[in-house]
Amino acid sequence: MCRNIRVLHNFEPPATDDEIEAAALQYVRKVSGATRPSAANEEAFDEAVRAVTAATRTLLESLVTKAPSRDREVEAAKAKARAAERYGPRAATS
Secondary structure, eight states: OOOOOOOOOSSEEOHHHHHHHHHHHHHHHHHHTTTSOOTHHHHHHHHHHHHHHHHHHHHHHOOOOSOOOOOHHHHHHHHHHHOOOOOOOOOOOO
16 A cells, blocks of 8 residues: 655655655555545545645755765666566566
């Protein structure tokens, strides 16, 4: 359920609002134990996503690092290589 939460700090270009909101949504889903809230809980669920999005944005804007910014494509290639090593090459689909 939380596999879509990615590191958002220290990338060039910086994390987008959509990426921040997607991470917040995944976090709230994990904590609540529900991928979709019931009608009775929808308002609380949506408010939690907004609050976590705002907190994440504040955190990312406040963090300071001396490390050079990471490149998204390079990091994605590294992750793909790690997955191939762990799970083996993907079979071709027809």
